[in-house]
Amino acid sequence: MTYTGDVQRDGPTAVRVLDEIEIRKVSVGPMDNDAYLLTCRRQHAQVLVDAADDADRLLALVREGSPAARLDLVVTTHQHADHHRALASVVAVTRTTVAAGAEDAPAVEAATGVTVHRPLRHGDVLTVGHLTLEVVGLRGHTDGSVALVYREPEHVAAPGAVAGRAHVFTGDSLFPGGVGNTGGDPARFTRLLDDVTARLFDRFGDDTWVYPGHGRDTTLGAERPHLDEWRARGW
Known part of the structure; x- marks a missing residue:
């Protein structure tokens, strides 16, 4: 399936091929969670972002990226159950390393029985194969919610690649149309919108691709004009 930024449960995998990486x-699951597999094209190392549900489908996804079923890391973007229902099963099969935001890691461990080997903090860097992923803390949806940022190299050749463009995997912290649910708590909402503004919109360009935990993808450019509107409405 050509990458469109939109997928359906039980539908085909959407694939984006860039110079260093395949996305x-x-x-998966009753809440239509988006799961992402990042594959290093040079070493075939792989990162799964959110083992959300349907372990069989996710393990098949891993094999799509690597016939040897190599999985180097699973990152859980936050502690909510719909984002880690398949984590224990995926880890049992692949014996992979698990990472999650430091503040959410104890809840993930308690819910899944899986050890979080790598508690993540804002500014951390993950290196998998030739892929470098920056950890961005986006507090508010949960205290330990994290996003991952991948930047394309300065010299690109793949069709559709853009030198230096960022790709951000935001979990439930940023969607088309607004930030994630903060339970009607004004302090949590302000904290999340402040983090999203300072740590994403103020740092990255309009061509930055945003991959959320549910639904269609978007870009920072498509959402930037609405930041003041979001702050005024309070959600």
């Missing part, structure tokens, strides 16, 4: 996206 695969599927929708």
